[in-house]
Amino acid sequence: MNSKFLKLSALALGLIVSSETFAQDSVATALPVPPVFSPSTSFSTWSFGVNAGVLAPTLIYGKNDFTSWKADIGYGAYIKKQIWPAFGIQANFLGGKLKADNSRELGNGSAPASPYSSHETSVKYSGSINAYLSLANIYWMNRTNVIQPYVTAGYGLMGYDVDLTSSAGTTRFNPETINESFIPVGAGLKFGLSNNIMLDLGYQMNFVDGDNLDGYHSGPQNDKFSYTHIGLEFALGGKTKPQLSTYxxxxxxxxxxxxxxxxxxxxxxxxxxxxxxxxxxxxxxxxxxxTDSDGDGVSDYFDKCPNTPAGKQVDGAGCEIKVTTVNPVKVVVTEEDRRIVAEAIKNLEFDFAKSTIRPSSYPSLNRVADLLKSKDFSLKLAGHTDNVGSNAANLKLSKDRAESVKSYLVSQGANPSRIEATGYGESQPISSNKTAAGRQNNRRVEFTLY
CATH class of the missing domain: 1.10.287 (Helix Hairpins)
Structure with missing residues (x-):
């Protein structure tokens, strides 16, 4: 008996050490949790496990036909498909030996009345299909399932050979394998060692549909045997996906x-x-x-000529109005002046449906600004559009484009008080709006120099 438990202890220690070795590369980093309502393809749903432990005619529950059970090493494996986070289907395999004898006296101190002193049953195969229910995924107060309690139940078939030893010391060998169905019911705990490895501690009671597991029929009850195990479960599908069973x-x-x-x-x-x-x-x-900092009657927000000297007459933009009372100079517009203005009109371009002047128009506008500064001319800007769009939108666009030209000329040093900007929208076409060329002609800003 002691040698059996020493072997089991060494086996358990080996499983734990090997699990720690496998877990070294992934314990430190947890995988991201998939969002709500993620498909099952976001998780690892297949896994397999190996285990070993104590196989006995009965442990914890009930009695069999022999009074004293003997622990022996059992071994098992399984493959599991997780259907939902809390439910899966598991195919189990189990093998090993079951031993018991009548060395223990009955409760009244007498020896058991049995023609046999002991039996040894070799489980050749044991396969079952089990339903797997994870309780950690049902307990909603847990955010993570590092420790996962579970229960299993299913149905299976097993085959075994039985050797009986009589009270006289003779052994009867059964040359034929006995096949019976059985019902496995189990419970256990799983511990997450890494993203794809779990330590499995479990107990399973197996109820055989017959009273021949020990080769001896002595009462109305069927035989049963237990399996207490320790093992490892490995998730399939790579290390990049979390297990559905832990979700x-x-x-x-x-x-x-x-x-x-x-x-x-x-x-x-x-x-x-x-x-x-x-x-x-x-x-x-x-x-x-x-605020009117310079006191010229125009607020600072609209004042384009701040710091006007006190007492000076200003226009609506806050710029000083210069009045010539002696020897007024007659302003003469020459053909060269008109050519400069006509060139500016010809080269003037805006972004589509906007009042933003394109840089290609700056050189000709700069020459108009120089003309206004050098000869003190006045300039009227009249914006026009075609008839595409609403009247209100066209009127605003024509006004904005005329104001945009004025702002640019003022930025180049022209006197804002001598520039008037007006928008007429689509009201004054110079060509038919029925053709693309006509509409192009109607989209214009007219310069009137005086």
Whole structure:
């Protein structure tokens, strides 16, 4: 008996050491949890296990036809398909020997009344299909299932040979293998050692459909035997997927809710910061609306000529109006001046449906600005469009384009008080809007120099 337990202890120690060796590369890093409602392809659903342990005629539950059971080494293996996080189907194999004798006296101190003193049963094969139920995935308060309690039950077939020793010391050998069905019921604990390896500690009671497991029929009850084991389970499908058996759907829903709530809080904080920035800008603009630093009657927000000397007459843009009262100079527009303006009109281009001037138009506009500065001309800008789009949109676009040209000329040093920008929309076509060429002609900004 002692030698058997020494062997079992050495085997258990070997399984634990080997499991730690396999787990070295993956214990430190946990795989990401797939999101809620992920398909089964996101998980490892197949696994296989190997185990070894104590095989006995009965342990923990009930009695058999012999009074004293003897522990022996059993061994097993299985392959499992996880259907849902808490449920799977498992195919089991079990082998080993079962031994018992009548060395223990009955409760009244008398020897058992049996023609046999001992038996040895060799389990040649034992295969069963079991339902596997993981309790950790049902207990919703657990976020992770590092320790996984489980129960199993199923149905199987087994074949065994029985050798009986009579009370007189003679042994009867049964040359034929006995085949019986049996019902395995078990429970156990699994411990996650890594992303794809689990330590399995379990107990299984097997109820045989017959009273011939020990070769002797002595009562109305059927025989049974137990298997207490330690083993390892290995997930198939690579190391990049978590096991479906360790997945907790409720914890995944909670994690998804927390992530969504954090994202919403982040978006809300960003929106609040944006609103605060806009409010600060509005406050700054409002202060400029109310402030007239140079006292010329035009608020700083609209004042294009700040720091105008006190007492000077200004226009609506806050720029000083220069009045010539002595020897006024007559302004003469020459053909060269008109050519410069015509060239600017010809080269003027905007981005499609926008008031943004394209850089290719800058050189000719620069020459117009130089002309306005050198000869003190006045300029009227009239924006026009074709009839594509609504009247209101065309009127706004024509006005914005004329204002865009004015802003550019002012940026080049032209006097804003001498430039007038007006938009007429589609109201003054110079060609038919029924053709592409006609519409192109109608999309224009006219320059009138005076």
């Amino acid at each position: 907790n759907p409720v914890a995944a829903m909670e994690a998804d809710y927390i992530a969504r709530n954090a994202a919403l809080q982040s978006d809300l904080a960003a929106e609040r910061a944006k609103n605060a920035q806009q409010l600060a800008q509005v406050t700054t603009d409002w202060a400029r609306f109310k």
